[in-house]
Amino acid sequence: MVYLLAFLAGSYVSFILGLCLGWRRLFSLPPGPARPLIHRVSVVIAARNEQGCLEMLLQDLTRQTATNFEVIVVDDHSDDATVAIADSIAQADSRFRCIPASGEGKKAALTTGVLHATGSIIVTTDADCRVLPGWLQMLTARFADSHTQLVCGGVAIRADTFFATLQSLEFLSLIGSAGAAMALGFPILCNGANLAFRKMTFQEVGGYTGNFHVASGDDEFLLRKIGARYPGSLYFITHPQSVVTTRAARTLGAFARQRLRWAGKWRHNTSAYTVLVALYVWAIQVTTCASLVLVLTGGTLQGVAAIFLAGKCLADAWFLWPVARFVGVRWHWPAFLLLQLLYPLYVIATGLLSNVLPNSWKGRKM
Numbered sequence: 001m002v003y004l005l006a007f008l009a010g011s012y013v014s015f016i017l018g019l020c021l022g023w024r025r026l027f028s029l030p031p032g033p034a035r036p037l038i039h040r041v042s043v044v045i046a047a048r049n050e051q052g053c054l055e056m057l058l059q060d061l062t063r064q065t066a067t068n069f070e071v072i073v074v075d076d077h078s079d080d081a082t083v084a085i086a087d088s089i090a091q092a093d094s095r096f097r098c099i100p101a102s103g104e105g106k107k108a109a110l111t112t113g114v115l116h117a118t119g120s121i122i123v124t125t126d127a128d129c130r131v132l133p134g135w136l137q138m139l140t141a142r143f144a145d146s147h148t149q150l151v152c153g154g155v156a157i158r159a160d161t162f163f164a165t166l167q168s169l170e171f172l173s174l175i176g177s178a179g180a181a182m183a184l185g186f187p188i189l190c191n192g193a194n195l196a197f198r199k200m201t202f203q204e205v206g207g208y209t210g211n212f213h214v215a216s217g218d219d220e221f222l223l224r225k226i227g228a229r230y231p232g233s234l235y236f237i238t239h240p241q242s243v244v245t246t247r248a249a250r251t252l253g254a255f256a257r258q259r260l261r262w263a264g265k266w267r268h269n270t271s272a273y274t275v276l277v278a279l280y281v282w283a284i285q286v287t288t289c290a291s292l293v294l295v296l297t298g299g300t301l302q303g304v305a306a307i308f309l310a311g312k313c314l315a316d317a318w319f320l321w322p323v324a325r326f327v328g329v330r331w332h333w334p335a336f337l338l339l340q341l342l343y344p345l346y347v348i349a350t351g352l353l354s355n356v357l358p359n360s361w362k363g364r365k366m
Contacts, residue, residue, distance in 0.1 A: 002304050008287050009308045015280070016315040022180030023322060026238050029183065041069040041121045041140055042199070044113030046106045048076035050127035051085060053247065057129055058089045058096065066136035072116060073098040073127075074109040082127075107208040107218045110192075114202055122202060124219075125244060126193040129155075134241030139196050142235055149233035150197040150226045152178065152190035152219075153242035156327035164248035165335045167255065169320070170343065176323035179236040187227050187234050188274045192219035194244040197226060205229050224271055243327050259346070263354035282351050285344035288312060292341070313340050 043061065047054055054073070061071050073086040075098060086098035099116055101109035114122055121143050123136065142148045154175050157168040178189035205225040208218055227234050249255035287308070294305035317336065324331050 002301065005287070005291070005301070005304050005308050008284065009311050012284055012312060013315050016319050018184070019177060019180040020319050022182075022184040023176055023319070025183040026179050026236055039068075039121050039140075039143060040119035041066065041123055041136060041196075042113070042117030042119030043069060043071045043123045043125065043136070044110055044117060045071070045073050045125060045127055046076055046101070046109035046113065047073055047078065047082050047086070047127040048106075048109075049078045049080045049082060051078075051081040053128040054082055055085050055089070057125070057127060057131065058086065060131045060133075060135075061096075062089070062093055063133050064131075064136045065134050066140070069095065069123075069136055070118060071096045072113045074101050074113040075099070076101045076106065076109040077104065110218060111207055114199060114207065117199060120199050121196060122199050123196040124192050125195075126246060129193050129244045129246045130158075131244055132241045134239070135244065138239040138242040139194070139237055142237065143196070143198070147233055148235060149201045149230045150190075150195070150223065151235045151237055152182075152196070152223075153194040153237040153244065154179070154327045155191045155193050156243060156245045156329050157248045158245050159248065159329065159332075161248070162335065163252075163255075165332050166339055166342075167248045168329045169324070169332065169336055169339055172320045172323045172327070172329060173316075175327060176319060179238075179323075182234055182236045185232070186273060187223055188220075188271070188277060190219050190223045193246055194242070195219055195222075197222070201226055201230070224274075238326070240326075240328075245328075256350075259350050260354045263350040282347060284312075285347040288344040289348065292344070309340075313337070316340070 045054075045057070058071065058073075073082075073096070075083050075086070077100075083098055086096070090096040090098055099112065102112045103109075110124060121140055123139060125131065139151060139153055142151050155171070156175075157164060157171050159165040159168040174189060175191070178187075178191065181188045182190075202222070205222070208221065210221075223234065249258055291305035291308050294301050295309065320336075321331060
């Protein structure tokens with residue numbers, strides 16, 4: 001058991017070191033073409049019952065420094081004021097329009113938006129996000145290079161409560177892993193709240209065909225399709241203006257449902273190294289839980305388990321600190337240390353329960 005803990009500790013530190021090197025490499029890569037993008041950009045927003053936040057996003061988009069773009073809000077059968085809000089903005093600004101989705105679900109709504117888009121570059125974000133004035137310009141600048149097929153950017157969770165702070169720190173691992181892995185040439189993650197791709201490429205790989213039945217994962221399935229067709233054409237944007245912010249889940253139940261949706265897509269994953277990484281991370285969390293039990297119950301392995309936990313905690317902080325600084329999340333040591341205790345339990349539970357529990361999203365069973 002001592003040798004197993006030592007091996008896992010060493011492997012995890014090496015794993016985190018690789019991610020740290022990948023993250024640093026992101027910021028040493030050439031920034032891309034300096035010449036302005038001449039392509040028209042279409043921003044596609046799938047919206048269902050988003051009356052509480054859609055207007056703020058649309059107002060952000062009216063203030064973009066980019067000029068040659070349109071915004072398409074695709075209504076996914078909302079029963080609130082979502083359409084009225086989108087239509088009111090569209091009446092005041094001809095760059096905006098609202099159309100109904102053909103079919104149900106986010107992937108169907110996004111597909112509808114892409115089909116109606118007049119731009120050759122498609123940008124997707126979520127209705128509950130906020131963007132900075134230079135967002136579109138910075139996110140799409142790399143498409144001036146014809147080799148580029150897909151780009152993604154950072155996403156941060158706005159932390160206005162302690163629960164939201166926990167979520168914002170937990171989310172850093174996803175964003176950091178996405179950027180680091182992409183820099184190392186092994187794209188495994190991206191976020192549809194901050195994503196751009198060529199319309200022609202989307203159509204060439206079949207869009208979301210084959211994944212419409214999966215509740216989540218529109219972004220990652222598309223990432224893998226495009227990455228397989230065009231290796232080396234995917235980029236993570238590191239300009240500060242490219243970062244998008246989004247709301248935290250307001251309740252524990254909403255958080256659990258969201259994470260179960262996200263975890264549910266992994267069983268549909270066909271990428272070998274992505275599955276291996278997911279299984280490795282899950283195994284590390286199981287080991288962390290076992291180490292916590294050993295520390296609390298005492299015995300001959302208590303010291304070794306404590307060293308494993310301390311090493312994991314330091315490695316996580318070493319990796320996540322610069323990610324937090326990049327996306328503008330304030331580091332919070334009490335929340336981080338509490339997360340070290342809660343995160344293993346949450347990962348194990350969602351990994352198991354996502355395979356057996358039904359899920360729902362905004363009144364729909366998934």
